[in-house]
Amino acid sequence: MTTPLEILNRTFGYPAFRGRQREIIDHTMAGGHSLVLMPTGGGKSLCYQIPAILRPGTGMVVSPLIALMQDQVAALRQLGVRAAFLNSSLPPREAARIEHQLLTGELDLLYIAPERLLQERTLELLDRAELAMLAIDEAHCISRWGHDFRPEYLQLDILRERYPSVPLLACTATADERTRQEIISKLAIAPEFIFAAGFDRPNIRYEVNAKENERQQLLAFIRERHDGDAGIVYCLSRKRTEQIATFLSQQGLTALPYHAGLPRDQRQHNQERFLRDDGVIIVATIAFGMGIDKPDVRFVAHLDLPKSIEAYYQETGRAGRDGLAASAWMVYGLQDVIMLRKLAENSDAGEMHRRLENQKLDAMLGYCEVTACRRQVLLDYFDENLPEPCGNCDTCLKPVETFDATIAAQKALSCVARTGQRFGAAYIIEVLRGSQNERILRFGHDQLPTWGVGAEFDAWQWRSILRQLTARGFLTVDPEGYGGLQLTAKAKPVLKGIEELHLRQETLSKPAARRRAAAKKVTAATASLGDDTAEQALFETLRELRRRLAAEQELPPYVIFHDKTLAAMAVHKPTTPEQFLSLSGVGEAKLERYGEAFMSAIRQEGTGSMEMDLQE
Numbered sequence: 001m002t003t004p005l006e007i008l009n010r011t012f013g014y015p016a017f018r019g020r021q022r023e024i025i026d027h028t029m030a031g032g033h034s035l036v037l038m039p040t041g042g043g044k045s046l047c048y049q050i051p052a053i054l055r056p057g058t059g060m061v062v063s064p065l066i067a068l069m070q071d072q073v074a075a076l077r078q079l080g081v082r083a084a085f086l087n088s089s090l091p092p093r094e095a096a097r098i099e100h101q102l103l104t105g106e107l108d109l110l111y112i113a114p115e116r117l118l119q120e121r122t123l124e125l126l127d128r129a130e131l132a133m134l135a136i137d138e139a140h141c142i143s144r145w146g147h148d149f150r151p152e153y154l155q156l157d158i159l160r161e162r163y164p165s166v167p168l169l170a171c172t173a174t175a176d177e178r179t180r181q182e183i184i185s186k187l188a189i190a191p192e193f194i195f196a197a198g199f200d201r202p203n204i205r206y207e208v209n210a211k212e213n214e215r216q217q218l219l220a221f222i223r224e225r226h227d228g229d230a231g232i233v234y235c236l237s238r239k240r241t242e243q244i245a246t247f248l249s250q251q252g253l254t255a256l257p258y259h260a261g262l263p264r265d266q267r268q269h270n271q272e273r274f275l276r277d278d279g280v281i282i283v284a285t286i287a288f289g290m291g292i293d294k295p296d297v298r299f300v301a302h303l304d305l306p307k308s309i310e311a312y313y314q315e316t317g318r319a320g321r322d323g324l325a326a327s328a329w330m331v332y333g334l335q336d337v338i339m340l341r342k343l344a345e346n347s348d349a350g351e352m353h354r355r356l357e358n359q360k361l362d363a364m365l366g367y368c369e370v371t372a373c374r375r376q377v378l379l380d381y382f383d384e385n386l387p388e389p390c391g392n393c394d395t396c397l398k399p400v401e402t403f404d405a406t407i408a409a410q411k412a413l414s415c416v417a418r419t420g421q422r423f424g425a426a427y428i429i430e431v432l433r434g435s436q437n438e439r440i441l442r443f444g445h446d447q448l449p450t451w452g453v454g455a456e457f458d459a460w461q462w463r464s465i466l467r468q469l470t471a472r473g474f475l476t477v478d479p480e481g482y483g484g485l486q487l488t489a490k491a492k493p494v495l496k497g498i499e500e501l502h503l504r505q506e507t508l509s510k511p512a513a514r515r516r517a518a519a520k521k522v523t524a525a526t527a528s529l530g531d532d533t534a535e536q537a538l539f540e541t542l543r544e545l546r547r548r549l550a551a552e553q554e555l556p557p558y559v560i561f562h563d564k565t566l567a568a569m570a571v572h573k574p575t576t577p578e579q580f581l582s583l584s585g586v587g588e589a590k591l592e593r594y595g596e597a598f599m600s601a602i603r604q605e606g607t608g609s610m611e612m613d614l615q616e
């Protein structure tokens with residue numbers, strides 16, 4: 001009998017299981033149910049794909065995004081796995097053929113959208129089929145508390161009732177404690193079968209900067225660190241995605257917008273280009289990304305603040321699924337804090353929900369303003385302990401200096417109080433800096449004791465102080481939504497001088513100086529190639545070959561080989577089938593399909609450089 005390890009080696013081309021994969025697969029093989037929590041790129045799919053291949057019958061995979069099933073299925077077929085999908089995009093004849101294959105046991109895996117699965121007709125079909133297992137991808141969609149609730153997911157519990165003896169595996173990359181509890185209770189999974197792998201994504205470098213000129217900051221980040229890389233830029237509004245995409249295009253980058261308001265064709269076209277071409281930047285609302293498993297997204301940039309750490313972690317988690325270096329980069333400013341606070345305050349949901357939203361926002365803001373390791377904050381949010389600072393986030397790489405801001409905070413808070421808690425940040429700053437503009441004179445605020453007490457900081461520095469005070473909950477925004485800053489109960493001890501306050505030093509340095517201090521380029525795909533130019537050239541040749549083979553079959557390039565595998569080829573230069581097969585990411589089907597093409601490219605390049613040597 002074939003073992004899971006043999007399938008891993010021969011079909012997927014990987015030498016060993018990772019983390020808890022082995023345990024999870026054994027549990028499923030033995031008929032057990034489970035909830036699998038692993039970060040994006042952690043290797044969840046193998047946990048259900050291997051049992052689906054090995055157990056008699058077909059494994060059913062419920063997945064919310066039909067657009068992407070196609071690529072997942074294409075990737076499996078490249079590996080020689082008998083996979084198909086059923087969704088509304090299929091012509092009826094094709095669907096009928098797949099249903100027939102399901103009934104005659106000709107499929108290892110069948111991907112299906114939840115709404116399709118829940119149709120009585122489909123369930124009756126499943127009744128007649130032999131089911132190897134059931135997998136529910138993006139299982140957090142089941143939770144009303146989660147950030148991506150989908151009503152149709154709630155009904156998936158009928159799977160457990162209808163097929164009690166078929167092993168079920170629910171998986172997700174994002175679920176806080178409450179969401180986990182909801183998933184297991186809904187799907188009747190025993191708590192001891194939550195398999196939580198570490199949530200850490202060590203290859204992602206986290207970085208948050210104060211927003212100054214977001215466009216220039218974004219452009220500099222891409223040019224200096226991710227030139228030619230594929231990436232996602234998230235914005236809150238549809239209009240902004242289009243503006244930013246236009247701006248980046250004008251700067252000579254390949255950038256496309258994506259949001260739910262675009263015509264369907266254009267949306268699909270842009271998504272396809274992102275998946276299939278090298279180095280495309282997509283500028284999107286959060287409508288983009290779920291289920292995107294493009295492994296070589298090198299950066300995720302946020303121009304607006306996400307509403308919660310879960311959302312942030314999931315969005316940034318789309319970078320670097322292939323395990324190579326990637327960036328999660330964000331700029332944020334006072335305006336973002338004010339806007340999200342307003343949204344949370346004015347949300348229509350009930351009191352409890354509103355409080356929850358505010359808590360989530362607080363956690364997010366705490367992350368932005370933290371002066372210690374960012375990864376520790378993120379992992380701590382998911383109840384995971386990282387004992388040492390990570391060494392791969394901005395605060396680790398360039399420790400944040402803080403300064404005693406007690407006096408500055410007292411001035412700012414007192415100015416807010418004395419002007420009547422009705423004015424926005426810009427006005428408060430003008431009063432602090434002693435402006436004599438018309439409004440200030442009209443209100444007589446030039447007579448206040450706090451007028452002109454803040455000349456030691458410029459307007460930019462005061463904005464940063466006010467932002468930090470708001471983010472840390474000393475100030476809030478008036479619930480009417482005019483953007484007036486107000487004191488909270490937390491402000492009192494600071495005003496009275498009982499509490500000392502330390503804020504980020506960034507407030508003391510000029511923006512331009514900090515911009516210069518930007519980090520160097522993140523080493524990406526070709527890092528393992530080192531400085532060897534011959535290897536780099538070979539890598540490019542192999543990449544071009546991959547692009548051609550992919551285009552011929554209308555597939556995304558990574559479905560053929562990942563960058564990581566190409567880099568290994570460039571380093572090890574395999575020229576025999578045995579050598580080729582020993583590369584990570586090469587299984588039997590890939591050897592047979594592509595081995596010769598890649599090995600002959602390697603041989604040619606080899607002789608090419610030898611000739612050059614002789615000529616010299």
Ligand code: ADP
Pocket residue numbers: 014015016017018021038039040041042043044045046293295321322562
């Ligand atoms: P997830 O679904 O958790 O986001 P995937 O299942 O897509 O992650 O896996 C991420 C990447 O890691 C894929 O390219 C996959 O082929 C690879 N991978 C998974 N398991 C292993 C393993 N045991 N060894 C090497 N690579 C693996």
Ligand code: ZN
Pocket residue numbers: 372373374375376389390391392393394395396
């Ligand atoms: Zn760190």
